[in-house]
Amino acid sequence: MSTRIPPGPGAVPMPSRRLFVQGIAAGGVVAGIAAAGIPQRALAAASAAPRLASAPAIISDTRVELAIGESLANFTGRTRPAITVNGSLPAPILRWREGQTVDLFVRNTLGQHPTSIHWHGILLPANMDGVPGLSFNGIGPGETYHYHFDLKQSGTYWYHSHSLFQEQAGLYGALIIDPAEPAPYRHDREHVIMLSDWTDMDPGALFRRMKKLAEHDNYYKRTLPDFLRDARRDGWSAALSDRGMWGRMRMTPSDISDINAHTYTYLMNGTAPAGNWTGLFRSGEKVLLRFINGASMTYFDVRIPGLKMTVVAADGQYIHPVSIDEFRIAPAETYDVLVEPTGQDAFTIFCQDMGRTGYAAGTLAVRHGLQAPIPARDPRPLLTMSDMGHDMGGGHGGHDMAAMKGMEGGCGANMGHGAHGGGETASKAPKHPASERNNPLVDMQSSATEPKLDDPGIGLRDNGRQVLTYGAMRSLFEDPDGREPGREVELHLTGHMEKFSWSFDGIPFASAEPLRLNYGERMRIVLVNDTMMQHPIHLHGVWSDLENAQGEFQVRKHTIDMPPGTRRTYRVRADALGRWAYHCHLLYHMEAGMMREVRIEE
Amino acid sequence: MSRSLLAPSLLTLGLLAALPAFAQSHAGHDMTAPSPPADATPAAAADVDHSKMDHSKMDHGAMDHSTMDHGAMDHAAMGHGTPAPTEPREPIPVPTDADRAAAFPPIAHGAMEHAPEINSLLLIDRLEHWDGKNGNGQAWEATGWIGGNINRLWLRTDGERSNGRTESSAVEVLYGRSVSPWWDVLVGVRQDFRPADSRTWAAVGIQGLAPYKFESSATLYMGSGGQVLAKAEVEYDVLLTNRLILQPLLEATVAAKDEPEYGIGRGLNKVEAGLRLRYEFNRRFAPYIGISHERSFGDSADYAGDHARDTRWVAGVRMWF
Numbered sequence: 057m058s059t060r061i062p063p064g065p066g067a068v069p070m071p072s073r074r075l076f077v078q079g080i081a082a083g084g085v086v087a088g089i090a091a092a093g094i095p096q097r098a099l100a101a102a103s104a105a106p107r108l109a110s111a112p113a114i115i116s117d118t119r120v121e122l123a124i125g126e127s128l129a130n131f132t133g134r135t136r137p138a139i140t141v142n143g144s145l146p147a148p149i150l151r152w153r154e155g156q157t158v159d160l161f162v163r164n165t166l167g168q169h170p171t172s173i174h175w176h177g178i179l180l181p182a183n184m185d186g187v188p189g190l191s192f193n194g195i196g197p198g199e200t201y202h203y204h205f206d207l208k209q210s211g212t213y214w215y216h217s218h219s220l221f222q223e224q225a226g227l228y229g230a231l232i233i234d235p236a237e238p239a240p241y242r243h244d245r246e247h248v249i250m251l252s253d254w255t256d257m258d259p260g261a262l263f264r265r266m267k268k269l270a271e272h273d274n275y276y277k278r279t280l281p282d283f284l285r286d287a288r289r290d291g292w293s294a295a296l297s298d299r300g301m302w303g304r305m306r307m308t309p310s311d312i313s314d315i316n317a318h319t320y321t322y323l324m325n326g327t328a329p330a331g332n333w334t335g336l337f338r339s340g341e342k343v344l345l346r347f348i349n350g351a352s353m354t355y356f357d358v359r360i361p362g363l364k365m366t367v368v369a370a371d372g373q374y375i376h377p378v379s380i381d382e383f384r385i386a387p388a389e390t391y392d393v394l395v396e397p398t399g400q401d402a403f404t405i406f407c408q409d410m411g412r413t414g415y416a417a418g419t420l421a422v423r424h425g426l427q428a429p430i431p432a433r434d435p436r437p438l439l440t441m442s443d444m445g446h447d448m449g450g451g452h453g454g455h456d457m458a459a460m461k462g463m464e465g466g467c468g469a470n471m472g473h474g475a476h477g478g479g480e481t482a483s484k485a486p487k488h489p490a491s492e493r494n495n496p497l498v499d500m501q502s503s504a505t506e507p508k509l510d511d512p513g514i515g516l517r518d519n520g521r522q523v524l525t526y527g528a529m530r531s532l533f534e535d536p537d538g539r540e541p542g543r544e545v546e547l548h549l550t551g552h553m554e555k556f557s558w559s560f561d562g563i564p565f566a567s568a569e570p571l572r573l574n575y576g577e578r579m580r581i582v583l584v585n586d587t588m589m590q591h592p593i594h595l596h597g598v599w600s601d602l603e604n605a606q607g608e609f610q611v612r613k614h615t616i617d618m619p620p621g622t623r624r625t626y627r628v629r630a631d632a633l634g635r636w637a638y639h640c641h642l643l644y645h646m647e648a649g650m651m652r653e654v655r656i657e658e
Numbered sequence: 659m660s661r662s663l664l665a666p667s668l669l670t671l672g673l674l675a676a677l678p679a680f681a682q683s684h685a686g687h688d689m690t691a692p693s694p695p696a697d698a699t700p701a702a703a704a705d706v707d708h709s710k711m712d713h714s715k716m717d718h719g720a721m722d723h724s725t726m727d728h729g730a731m732d733h734a735a736m737g738h739g740t741p742a743p744t745e746p747r748e749p750i751p752v753p754t755d756a757d758r759a760a761a762f763p764p765i766a767h768g769a770m771e772h773a774p775e776i777n778s779l780l781l782i783d784r785l786e787h788w789d790g791k792n793g794n795g796q797a798w799e800a801t802g803w804i805g806g807n808i809n810r811l812w813l814r815t816d817g818e819r820s821n822g823r824t825e826s827s828a829v830e831v832l833y834g835r836s837v838s839p840w841w842d843v844l845v846g847v848r849q850d851f852r853p854a855d856s857r858t859w860a861a862v863g864i865q866g867l868a869p870y871k872f873e874s875s876a877t878l879y880m881g882s883g884g885q886v887l888a889k890a891e892v893e894y895d896v897l898l899t900n901r902l903i904l905q906p907l908l909e910a911t912v913a914a915k916d917e918p919e920y921g922i923g924r925g926l927n928k929v930e931a932g933l934r935l936r937y938e939f940n941r942r943f944a945p946y947i948g949i950s951h952e953r954s955f956g957d958s959a960d961y962a963g964d965h966a967r968d969t970r971w972v973a974g975v976r977m978w979f
Contacts, residue, residue: 170771181760189770192763220771260773267777268978272941279897303870306840496836497807538747552839554867557807564807566775576750631750633761647773656761658753 077414079131079254079321079328112144112229112326116151118158122173124195124217125165129226129254131321131328136256138226139166139217141173145326146250146350147215147229154210154236160203162195170194173203174218174637175231176388176594177372177614180205182634185596187218190635190653194219210235211372212346212390214250221259221352223643228252228350233372240532241368241377243394246344247335251358251385251407251416253320253351254328263644266314270556273318276310276411276436301441305500307553307588309438312514314556314589314644315353317414322354324407324418332427333418335405337397343420344368345393345405349385352643355410355590357384357516360403360420361431366394367524371613374532383524384410384513386592386617388641391524395420402426410515410590412436437515444588445502445621486584486623489548495562499552501586505623507605513619514590526602526611526624535601535609537629541580545571549618549640549650551587556648558587558640564649571638573630575658580607582625585618591645592617595654597636601627615641630656778804779978784934786974788950792964795820797972803834810834812844817852827851830861841866848879857881857920871895885922886914901939905946907932916957923957936976944976 122141129138129145141147152158164171172194174186184205188194195201210233217227230248255262265272278299287295302309327333337343345365349356359365359382367378369392377394385391397403402421409415412433419427486505492498509527516523551558560568573579580603583593593600594615603625604610616626639651753761780802787796799816812834817827832846841864848859863877873893880886889911896904909930916924934948951969953959959966 181757183760183763187770189765189768193766193769194771220773263773264777268779269941275900277897277900279899281898300870306867306869306871494838496839499839534747536748538743539745540742552807555807555836566772575753578746629746629750633753633757635762635765658758 073318076132076321077317078330079323080133081328081330081332112146112148113142114149114151118152118156120150120158121161121163121200122148123163123165124171124173124227126167127226131254131323132256134256139171139222140226141229144229145226146252147227149230149232149248150215151232151234152207153234154207157204157206161200162203163200164195164197167197169222170196170219171222171227172201172217172219173215173227174596175203175205175213175215177211177213177390178205178231179208179597179599179632182597182632182636185634185636187596187637190637207233209233209372211369211374212248212348212392213372214348214350214388214390216350218637221263221643221647223350224253224255224259224262224352226254230346230348232346239368240374241344241394242342243344244341245337246346247420248325248346248348249335249405249418250325250348250350251354251356252323252326252349253315253354254323255315255319255321257319259352262315262319263647266556266644266648270314270553271308271311273314273316273413274308274311275318276413277308278310278438307500309440310436311439311553311588312411312437313353313355313409313413314642316409316411320354320409320414322351322356322407322409322414322416324405324416327418329415329417329430334424334426335418335420336424337420337422339398339422340396343395343397345395347385347391347393349387349389351387353387355384355386356407356416357382357410357434358405358407359383359521360395360405361428362400362403363395363397363420367529368392368394370529370611371615373612375529375611376532378524378528379522380524380528381521382516382519384516384617386590386615386641387643388592388594388615389613389617400428402428404428404430406431408433410437412515434515434519439514439588439620443514443619443621444500445505445585486548486586487546488586489546489561492548492550492562492586495550497552497555497557497559497564498550498562498586499554500588501548502584502621505584505621507624508619508622509605509610509624511619526617527604529611531609531611533612535627536612537578537601537627539578541578541627543577544580544582546582546584547571547652548584548586549591549593551589551645551648551650553588556644558645558648558650560650560652565639565651566649568652570635570653570655573628573654573656575630575633575656577630579628579630580625581628582623583616583618584623585620588620589642589645590617590619591650592641593639594641595628595636595638597632597634597654597656598628598630601629603627632656633658775806776804777806778802781976781978783976784972784974785977786946786948786972788970788972790968790970792968793821795822795825805834808836810842812846824852832861832863834865838866840868844877859887868892883917884915885917885920887922887927888912898935901937903936903938903944905932905934905936905948907934913958918957918961921958921961923955923959923961925957926955927958928952928954932972934972934974942978946972946974946976948972 124141127138127140127143128135138145162173172186172188182191184203185191213231215229215231216223230250283295283299321328324333347358365380367380369375371390383391397420402419405418405420407416415433417430488501492501510525512523512525547560550562557564592615599612600614600616601609602611602613602616607625609627616624618624633656636654637651638654639646782800784797784799788794795818797818802813803810805811812832814830818825828848828850830846830848832844834842834844836842844863844865846861848861850857859879859881861877861879863875865875868874876890878886878888891909893905893907898904911928913922913924913927930950930952932948932950934946936944936946938944950972954962954966
């Protein structure tokens with residue numbers, strides 16, 4: 057804890073954009089001040105010798121007390137309140153072994169607000185799942201909740217608050233369960249890489265801002281000079297027809313993410329890029345990196361220039377090893393990656409956001425204090441009509457393709473995808489639910505969707521690197537259930553960009569009925585993305601067994617990423633009684649309505 | 659792609675005829691009512707029977723699956739060409755009473771906190787000083803809303819001061835309801851405090867984002883003495899860069915009746931065309947400069963005299979909260 061007095065709030069200049077993206081080197085958490093009993097008013101005046109909190113504590117006791125409280129954090133030059141566990145951001149790394157039973161006493165020291173912890177991806181009884189209003193009543197100020205459950209699985213997971221926007225304020229941490237049996241790979245050393253997004257704003261105010269002006273952070277719209285350039289390059293009619301398509305939809309192709317580095321500073325293990333989080337290795341070692349995306353709203357594209365990565369697990373579950381240069385990690389996903397650094401003393405772990413507005417970065421090095429060059433961000437991608445499932449084939453083909461030329465990188469990439477679309481099932485024109493019709497909260501519907509499992513995704517196609525796709529991942533095990541799904545439920549991801557309203561089938565959570573599953577059944581969920589945004593969909597309580605394009609079991613996950621214009625299917629084995637949350641893991645989408653209750657009943 | 663039924667042409671004076679049809683097509687469409695729960699169809703009865711039949715006797719709960727090592731099984735040899743099993747490979751555990759209690763604990767009403775359903779915006783679109791051939795003054799136009807995604811209370815105000823005197827000033831309070839993704843129908847009142855004695859109008863209109871992103875609104879005002887005014891406004895943002903934005907604007911008013919005492923002539927009455935160039939230092943604060951041309955027609959022009967045509971330089975600020 058610090059004893060020095062920091063300058064008053066007025067003394068700190070507004071951080072520059074560069075500072076915002078890179079953060080400050082000495083950033084981190086000013087832990088424990090609130091817990092130490094200093095009154096709130098003193099907090100504002102108190103200062104911080106902001107100390108680098110590079111690694112949260114590792115807790116491997118199975119009987120633990122976790123205190124949720126307010127601490128101060130400084131990632132941009134401004135000291136702001138954060139919500140932490142035991143004073144650390146990220147929260148402590150919990151490290152247990154498969155087969156253990158854990159007892160966690162989670163104490164709320166926040167003073168005013170209720171809180172909660174959800175153990176993301178962990179199979180447990182519903183009353184241990186930590187979703188206020190579904191699993192339990194939440195943890196009131198001053199209260200302690202006793203979580204008690206058996207660890208029936210192994211792998212890389214994480215935990216986070218499920219109360220309003222507390223996750224955005226810092227309440228997230230890694231949860232690692234070592235397997236009872238030896239892992240199917242060997243490694244000499246390992247590091248947890250927890251990625252996240254930090255804002256100096258009050259997260260509730262950020263939500264209200266999204267409701268006022270959802271396009272706030274989109275400073276990448278196409279301008280009049282862009283139009284003139286496209287017209288010169290592609291001809292007036294092509295440029296006009298392209299602008300016309302987007303104009304009729306009232307959308308902009310540069311809408312890659314709702315909130316980007318104009319609001320966020322991206323963190324690796326609670327450290328801004330300028331702070332250079334460092335994980336050590338010895339040359340020739342096999343290093344296991346446990347990537348966790350604990351961000352509220354940010355997709356990261358991760359690579360380590362100079363190193364091949366071998367992905368050995370997704371969402372905690374073993375997969376057949378896949379050798380790649382780069383992977384996209386959606387919020388809430390985890391990937392275990394093996395690297396063998398050699399020949400250099402330092403390698404940069406570079407994690408640019410999907411919209412290419414900023415990055416989280418750290419270093420793998422033989423000793424502290426080293427740094428390899430940080431690569432330039434890739435060019436900003438633009439969405440294409442085909443990205444959004446707007447049919448490129450048939451009679452409209454000529455029209456759309458002419459228009460597509462106006463889009464940077466769009467044409468080639470999408471044509472490429474269409475070319476290997478032959479192996480997948482043909483595009484199906486989706487049947488939209490009646491609740492989407494004439495619905496003011498549905499601003500778009502896709503007209504042709506396919507799984508696109510082999511598509512690296514927007515901004516990652518044809519970039520000269522081997523990029524992980526869902527199609528490349530196969531569980532190391534057979535379908536653990538084996539039954540064919542007895543029935544199918546189709547849900548469409550819907551929304552209105554401008555109103556910042558998000559939903560399933562056009563019905564926001566507040567007015568939606570629970571989705572009921574019968575205990576013991578094997579069923580199939582079909583998701584169709586009717587929006588132009590990408591959504592990581594997480595079903596609590598049970599696994600989401602992603603199917604390939606032929607409808608066969610492919611890979612077991614807890615969070616299924618849904619790019620725009622996709623139709624993806626997965627199997628669910630309803631073997632956990634209770635009321636479970638089912639939602640988009642973009643925090644602000646969930647809070648804006650993209651959530652359902654799934655009720656598994658006998 | 660769902661597209662609005664409304665073409666921009668509707669923004670012209672066909673409005674009156676169009677409104678009832680518009681409202682009708684959405685009548686009975688209750689947004690708050692969930693769709694028929696197709697999701698909730700129970701599983702085939704056969705499935706349910708299965709689970710009841712076999713599991714109780716088999717006592718899978720007692721089997722030690724952790725030692726079975728499914729991963730090591732040679733699945734290739736198992737002959738998966740055969741139809742998928744009707745029984746799960748990993749048996750479904752038989753729930754105990756303790757399991758049931760843990761699955762459905764009593765939950766207090768309101769245990770789940772929700773993000774605010776009611777939100778708001780106050781946009782001061784124009785707050786400007788103007789300088790014209792007949793003097794100078796100030797003008798403002800602001801819009802605000804408070805409410806949910808569908809139903810909102812709208813506030814609008816506009817007004818003008820000229821050579822130190824308030825020439826016009828009005829406030830509107832309207833209930834607005836989204837009838838399609840891009841269009842709201844509005845009903846409410848307008849109170850004029852100037853130019854003459856204060857006057858109250860009933861107002862009905864539409865507003866929204868027309869295709870090609872034209873910010874549009876059209877409103878009918880029905881005032882005392884049988885006067886009816888129709889006002890339409892269209893704005894567009896031309897991005898020179900992502901911060902330097904040129905905004906053309908067109909506003910036209912049509913009156914049903916001649917009212918010399920208010921300076922209103924029958925027919926097309928006033929047209930205002932503006933061009934404002936703003937710089938968004940940030941999204942919330944953007945100073946601008948521009949030019950605005952105002953012209954009155956017909957009798958209105960006569961009533962306005964020297965003011966029938968005016969070109970003004972403007973400088974102001976756009977803000978929102």
